[in-house]
Amino acid sequence: DGGITQSPKYLFRKEGQNVTLSCEQNLNHDAMYWYRQDPGQGLRLIYYSQIVNDFQKGDIAEGYSVSREKKESFPLTVTSAQKNPTAFYLCASSRLLTGAGEQFFGPGTRLTVL
């Protein structure tokens, strides 16, 4: 089955730790995205990538980093510089960047800072 996988489903981070969230897709999509969702708020774009080895900052990139070494994979690192990382993190992909409205989402990772 084609789709997007994210791991882990739940993640707990201690103060000062960096953590990496995994996102893998087998849809052969070119574009991939990372969003953050907080209760009662819309999705906010962290980073996006339309091709391998290239990515762009979204609206809230500070404290986060990404890589795109393979078309299928787009991991997100939440660094210790992100002061309020507790949120629901969603990875998505679309066939092309120009098709960004038709995004497929992974199941999400819920990150909690201890």
Add this chain to the structure above:
Amino acid sequence: QKEVEQNSGPLSVPEGAIASLNCTYSDRGSQSFFWYRQYSGKSPELIMSIYSNGDKEDGRFTAQLNKASQYVSLLIRDSQPSDSATYLCAVIGDSNYQLIWGAGTKLIIKP
């Protein structure tokens, strides 16, 4: 700042009735409009897209777009308890490919 506004709800609708969800957007140049459904604790799922003025129907769902008034709506006919979810409106402007998201409307269908 480009914005997409939705009433947060909850919107409570009896089973079998029509649920009407509304969304307004600030960027007059917006070209593409989308409705996503998100069940509690789950990720969003695309249910409708609309690109031109008027109505677009897909099963029990109808999306309506009025660019002059800058609003887009979603009608759900014969509402079912399984339709209870948060509905997110998202818009793409004509200057980039980023989706601008509303905060969502929580819909509750009462049996």
